[in-house]
Amino acid sequence: MLNLVANNSMVTEHEEVPDRITVGPSGPKPRRTLSRRNIVVYGTLIVVALYYLLPLYVMFMTSLKGMPEIRVGNIFAPPVEITFEPWVKAWAQACTGLNCDGLSRGFWNSVRITVPSVIISIAIASVNGYALANWRFKGADLFFTILIVGAFIPYQVMIYPIVIVLREMGVYGTLTGLIIVHTIFGMPILTLLFRNYFAGLPEELFKAARVDGAGFWTIYLKIMLPMSLPIFVVAMILQVTGIWNDFLFGVVFTRPEYYPMTVQLNNIVNSVQGVKEYNVNMAATLLTGLVPLTIYFISGRLFVRGIAAGAVKG
Amino acid sequence: MTSVSVRDLSLNFGAITVLDKLNLDINHGEFLVLLGSSGCGKSTLLNCIAGLLDVSEGQIFIKDRNVTWEEPKDRGIGMVFQSYALYPQMSVEKNLSFGLQVARVPQAEIDKRVARAAEILQIQPLLKRKPAELSGGQRQRVAIGRALVRDVDVFLFDEPLSNLDAKLRSELRVEIKRLHQSLKNTMIYVTHDQIEALTLADRIAVMKGGVIQQLADPMTIYNAPENLFVAGFIGSPSMNFFRGEVAAKDGRSFVQVGGVAFDVTGYPARTGLQPGQKVVLGLRPEHVKIDEAGAGDAAHQAVVDIEEPMGADNLLWLTLAGQSMSVRIAGQRRYKPGTAVRLSFDMGVASIFDAASENRL
Numbered sequence: 001m002l003n004l005v006a007n008n009s010m011v012t013e014h015e016e017v018p019d020r021i022t023v024g025p026s027g028p029k030p031r032r033t034l035s036r037r038n039i040v041v042y043g044t045l046i047v048v049a050l051y052y053l054l055p056l057y058v059m060f061m062t063s064l065k066g067m068p069e070i071r072v073g074n075i076f077a078p079p080v081e082i083t084f085e086p087w088v089k090a091w092a093q094a095c096t097g098l099n100c101d102g103l104s105r106g107f108w109n110s111v112r113i114t115v116p117s118v119i120i121s122i123a124i125a126s127v128n129g130y131a132l133a134n135w136r137f138k139g140a141d142l143f144f145t146i147l148i149v150g151a152f153i154p155y156q157v158m159i160y161p162i163v164i165v166l167r168e169m170g171v172y173g174t175l176t177g178l179i180i181v182h183t184i185f186g187m188p189i190l191t192l193l194f195r196n197y198f199a200g201l202p203e204e205l206f207k208a209a210r211v212d213g214a215g216f217w218t219i220y221l222k223i224m225l226p227m228s229l230p231i232f233v234v235a236m237i238l239q240v241t242g243i244w245n246d247f248l249f250g251v252v253f254t255r256p257e258y259y260p261m262t263v264q265l266n267n268i269v270n271s272v273q274g275v276k277e278y279n280v281n282m283a284a285t286l287l288t289g290l291v292p293l294t295i296y297f298i299s300g301r302l303f304v305r306g307i308a309a310g311a312v313k314g
Numbered sequence: 315m316t317s318v319s320v321r322d323l324s325l326n327f328g329a330i331t332v333l334d335k336l337n338l339d340i341n342h343g344e345f346l347v348l349l350g351s352s353g354c355g356k357s358t359l360l361n362c363i364a365g366l367l368d369v370s371e372g373q374i375f376i377k378d379r380n381v382t383w384e385e386p387k388d389r390g391i392g393m394v395f396q397s398y399a400l401y402p403q404m405s406v407e408k409n410l411s412f413g414l415q416v417a418r419v420p421q422a423e424i425d426k427r428v429a430r431a432a433e434i435l436q437i438q439p440l441l442k443r444k445p446a447e448l449s450g451g452q453r454q455r456v457a458i459g460r461a462l463v464r465d466v467d468v469f470l471f472d473e474p475l476s477n478l479d480a481k482l483r484s485e486l487r488v489e490i491k492r493l494h495q496s497l498k499n500t501m502i503y504v505t506h507d508q509i510e511a512l513t514l515a516d517r518i519a520v521m522k523g524g525v526i527q528q529l530a531d532p533m534t535i536y537n538a539p540e541n542l543f544v545a546g547f548i549g550s551p552s553m554n555f556f557r558g559e560v561a562a563k564d565g566r567s568f569v570q571v572g573g574v575a576f577d578v579t580g581y582p583a584r585t586g587l588q589p590g591q592k593v594v595l596g597l598r599p600e601h602v603k604i605d606e607a608g609a610g611d612a613a614h615q616a617v618v619d620i621e622e623p624m625g626a627d628n629l630l631w632l633t634l635a636g637q638s639m640s641v642r643i644a645g646q647r648r649y650k651p652g653t654a655v656r657l658s659f660d661m662g663v664a665s666i667f668d669a670a671s672e673n674r675l
Binding site for chain 1 (some may be wrong): 364
C-alpha cells in the first residue's frame with residue numbers, strides 16, 4: 001500500500017514535465033488486494049471452510065458443556081461453565097454393553113490392530129510394487145491385473161468366505177485374524193501405489209545398481225527405500241486412517257472384548273438406556289477421531305518435506 | 315586379441331526385431347563408438363553386452379569368456395549412463411564404493427581404489443558431497459569414477475555427455491579421450507553425436523535398424539562412406555547429393571545431372587562405372603572449391619543464395635543443377651547473396667553410390 005502511494009505521488013510530480021520514460025509503467029504491475037477475483041476466491045474458500053468446521057465447533061463446544069446447559073438448546077453458544085467431565089467419562093466410564101470402562105479399551109484394541117496391520121501391509125506391498133516395477137518376472141502382468149481387479153471387488157462379497165477361512169485357520173474372532181484381513185485388503189491399492197512410484201524412479205539407477213553387483217534385496221534396501229520416504233508416508237496415511245476408521249471388519253471379525261474404538265463408539269452413542277448424554281457422545285467421537293487427525297497433522301508436514309527432498313534429482 | 319566379441323546376436327521384443335544377427339569384434343584397448351540415430355539399436359546392443367538385457371539369440375564373449383548368461387557384475391564391465399544414475403541419498407564417496415562394498419572388498423582396498431579414482435578424475439574435494447550438490451559435469455565425472463573403481467576390463471558408455479551443455483560436453487570429451495589414453499582399457503561408447511564419434515573413436519560402427527552399416531576408423535567413415543546412409547549421416551552440414559547418370563565421352567567419365575556434367579574420371583571407383591548407370595554423386599561441402607568468376611569450369615556456375623558465417627569458416631548455400639548445395643570456405647572469404655561464382659571439384663575424395671543399392675561404387 002505504502003508503495004502504491006509513493007508511486008502515485010511520483011506520477012503527479014512528473015505530470016508537469018511529461019517524460020515518457022519515468023511516467024510510463026515500470027516494474028511489477030500493481031495488484032489490488034480487494035480485486036473482484038480475490039473476493040470471489042477467498043470468499044468461496046472461507047465459506048467452504050466454515051461449512052466444514054462448523055460441525056467440529058459444535059461438537060467441541062457441546063463436549064465442554066454440562067447436561068443442564070445442553071438442554072437450554074443453543075448449540076452454537078460457547079459453554080458458560082467449562083467442564084471436562086464428559087471427556088473423562090467418555091474415556092474411562094461410559095458403558096458399552098456390560099463393560100463400563102469407556103473408550104479406553106477400544107482405543108488400545110485399535111492400536112493393537114492398526115500398528116501391526118499398517119507395518120505388515122506396507123512392508124509386503126512395497127516389496128510387491130518394487131518387484132513388479134523393476135524385476136519383470138514371467139506372469140507379472142497377469143499378477144498385476146488380478147491385484148487391480150481385487151481393488152474393485154466390494155468387500156461385502158468377501159465377508160462370509162473370509163469368516164470361513166479365518167475359522168478354519170483358527171483365528172476367527174482374534175486380533176490376529178483381523179490384522180490378516182486388514183493386511184490383505186490393503187494389498188491391491190498399496191501395491192499399485194508402490195509399483196507406480198518405483199516405476200517412476202529412473203530406470204538407469206536400477207541398472208547402475210545391478211552393474212554394481214547389488215541383488216534384489218540390496219537394491220531394495222539400499223537404493224530404493226531411502227528414495228521412497230514420500231510414498232511410504234502416503235501409504236502410512238492411507239492405511240492408518242483406513243484401518244483406524246474401519247467399522248465393518250471390526251464388528252464382523254472380532255469378539256466384543258477386541259472391538260476397535262469405532263465399534264465401541266457406535267455402541268456408546270447408540271445405547272438406548274437412560275438419558276442421551278450428548279456431551280459424552282461428542283467427547284467420545286472427538287476422541288476417536290483424534291488419531292487420524294494427528295496423523296494428518298504430523299505426517300502432512302513430513303509428506304511435504306519428503307516431496308521436497310525427493311524433488312532434487314540425483 | 316579380442317576383448318569383446320558379439321556373435322550372431324539377435325534381440326526381439328515380441329514381434330519387433332531390435333538387433334538382427336549382429337557380429338562385432340572389439341580389440342583389446344580399442345575405443346569403439348556405436349553411432350546412430352535414436353531407435354537404431356545402439357543402446358540395446360550396449361545393454362546386451364552389459365547383461366542388462368537378455369539376448370534372444372547369439373553369444374557374447376568378454377576376454378574370450380562366454381558371458382552370455384552371466385550377471386552384469388560378473389562380466390568385468392563398468393557402465394556410465396546418460397542420466398549419471400548416481401544414488402541420490404549417498405555421498406560421492408559412498409557412490410564410488412557401493413559396488414565394492416556389495417562385493418565385500420576389504421575396506422583398505424576400497425579406500426585405495428576410491429582415492430585413486432578420485433585422483434584420476436580430480437574429484438577429491440567432492441567426496442563428501444551428495445550428488446544433488448554437484449554440477450552436471452561433476453556428476454558425470456563421479457559416474458565415470460564409479461566404473462573406474464571396479465577395476466574392469468571394459469568400459470561401457472551410454473550417451474554419457476548428452477545431458478551436458480555444449481561447453482562442458484567438449485571439455486569432458488577431451489577428458490574421456492585422455493582417460494582412455496592413460497588407462498588403455500577397452501571402451502564401448504554409444505552416441506548419436508557424430509563429433510563425439512569422430513573425435514573419440516579408434517573405430518566407429520554406424521548403426522541403422524539394428525544392423526551395422528559400416529565399421530571402420532573415423533577417417534574412412536568420413537571420406538569413404540560405405541553407403542548412402544552413412545554418407546548422409548556423417549558430416550555437418552550433410553554431404554551434397556546429386557542424382558544422375560554415368561556417361562562416357564572422349565575416354566573420360568561423367569556423371570550427368572540435369573544439364574550439368576561432373577567429370578569423374580579421377581574417381582577411384584572399385585568396379586568401374588558403366589555408362590547409363592544410375593548413380594548418386596556425393597560431394598562434401600569442404601571438397602568443393604570456389605573460384606572467382608572468370609576462372610574455373612564455366613559449366614559449374616552458381617549463384618550464392620545464403621551465407622552463414624561461422625567464424626572459423628563460412629558456409630555458402632548455392633543452387634547448382636537445379637538443387638541446393640552447401641560449400642564450406644575459409645572464414646575470411648565473404649560472398650554477398652546474389653554473387654555469381656564458379657565451382658570446381660576434387661573427385662579424388664568424392665563418393666559415388668549406386669542409385670538402386672545405395673552402396674559405394
